[in-house]
Amino acid sequence: MQKLKKLVILCGGTGGHFFPGLSIGRIFKAESGEVILITGRHKVSYAKEFSPKYNIPIYEVESSSISASPLKLINFIIKTSFGFFQSWKILVKHKPDAVLAMGSYTSIPSSLAAIVLRIPLFLHDGNSVIGKANCFLSKWAKILMSAFPVVNQNLDISKILVTGMPLRPELADTKIKDKQEAIALFNKIFIRNFDIKKITLLIFGGSLGAKKINTSVPEALASLNLTANSLQVVHLTGRDYAESTSERYKQLQFDHLILEKYDDMSLLYKMADIVICRSGGSTVAELHYFDKNSILVPYPLAAENHQYFNALFLQMKNPDTLIIEDKDCSVETLAKAISNLLTKTPRLQTPKTNPAVSVLSVIEEKLI
Known part of the structure; x- marks a missing residue:
């Protein structure tokens, strides 16, 4: 089993994708790992707020959601292409052992760059319904992890591992x-x-x-x-x-x-x-x-x-x-x-491990 020393996490552009990815990155960094985050460009810049706070490099790359509209499709192709080459430079510079994508269309350019560069790609989805980006990328990924049991009918459930949702430390x-x-x-x-x-x-x-x-x-x-x-x-x-x-x-x-x-x-x-x-x-x-x-x-x-x-x-x-x-x-x-x-009795909390630890364990286990 190869030791995971350097990890790039693709955190999407919204909080639902960003914060679970950031949580994994913080835990990995606390274990002496080197972590880099990549997000999409949005009105709210997570890089400006959280990069200095946690001393983690956070890059922003171009991306766009896909649409049937011809004009929006052209925009998707142009922005995804820009994002691909931006991501290529980042990945070549940092040479990570693995790339973890947390879902969202913003992860597509960087995931494609990782695939072309033959960097092992891992996926995590934070919902019971696996998103379109992760469905698309799953054919090239080492494994697809999910927060909850998956209900998608078009996926091979046997190839999906339920790890839980990473929580803030x-x-x-x-x-x-x-x-x-x-x-x-x-x-x-x-x-x-x-x-x-x-x-x-x-x-x-x-x-x-x-x-x-x-x-x-x-x-x-x-x-x-x-x-x-x-x-x-x-x-x-x-x-x-x-x-x-x-x-x-x-x-x-x-x-x-x-x-x-x-x-x-x-x-x-x-x-x-x-x-x-x-x-x-x-x-x-x-x-x-x-x-x-x-x-x-x-x-x-x-x-x-x-x-x-x-x-x-x-x-x-x-x-x-x-x-x-x-x-x-x-x-x-x-x-x-x-x-x-x-009328119900409040439940007592039972001890649990932060699923972020499980995600990191799976990546290291599957890393070849």
């Missing part, structure tokens, strides 16, 4: 032991008086928020006529929704904290008994890692409905996972689901 390795410790730290940080004996509800919809969740959940809670002693809520609204969501909570008696976002999700997961959220790959992986009862509202416009299939995976692992499709996410349906989970 600070999330997987949190030093917070239990709900009591989390509540105490939360109260100190936010000058609150949350009570360990009360059921804690955590609500979020991603960095941009989810309007349906932000509007429906407070109304659902109001309809249940819960007392101040029964519940406490932390609601992350996402950008632009904090003020309007705060207004909806003013009619409610129980303690609550409304924030646009909060980075230390391990603290919030540790104190939460019930979580209401979307079902993106990273979110589902985190809920599984922390063993949380949850109400999932899959994003209806997710490619090939992959969020719904992600949610089904979690429901298979934990029967106290309730799934409400976006079109059915009414105040009444949410109220019924919340009432249901309020």
Whole structure:
């Protein structure tokens, strides 16, 4: 077995591809490996923020999504060609032992360069439905890894290895032991008086928020006529929704904290008994890692409905996972689901290994 010393990770252009790749890179670097990240060019530059923060080289190359439109097809060919030659120079310069692609069309130019240069290519997909880019590249890859069991009908499932979704090291390795410790730290940080004996509800919809969740959940809670002693809520609204969501909570008696976002999700997961959220790959992986009862509202416009299939995976692992499709996410349906989970016993977290470690182990094992 060849020792993996230098790894290039293709992290796509969105957070769902970038952060799992960054997590793998950080862990590999902590183990004295040399890591380089390649992303697409987007309005938000991950390179500017995270390259200096973690001392990891991050390159941006050209890429484009494919389309049936003749003009967009030409744009795809031109940008992919530019990205291919940019990636070629990067790979020739750094001479990695392997290339790991995390999915997305932005990984195609660099993956093709790796294939032509005969650098072993590995793939990872963060959803139950393998994306088109990874499906296309899988015929040249050493192995295709996935976060969850795969539901694609056009792939040979026997050639796909379920490794789980890589988690941020600070999330997987949190030093917070239990709900009591989390509540105490939360109260100190936010000058609150949350009570360990009360059921804690955590609500979020991603960095941009989810309007349906932000509007429906407070109304659902109001309809249940819960007392101040029964519940406490932390609601992350996402950008632009904090003020309007705060207004909806003013009619409610129980303690609550409304924030646009909060980075230390391990603290919030540790104190939460019930979580209401979307079902993106990273979110589902985190809920599984922390063993949380949850109400999932899959994003209806997710490619090939992959969020719904992600949610089904979690429901298979934990029967106290309730799934409400976006079109059915009414105040009444949410109220019924919340009432249901309020009667359930919160699950105890079982020890687990960060799947990022498993991904690195598979690459080294398959490296020839």
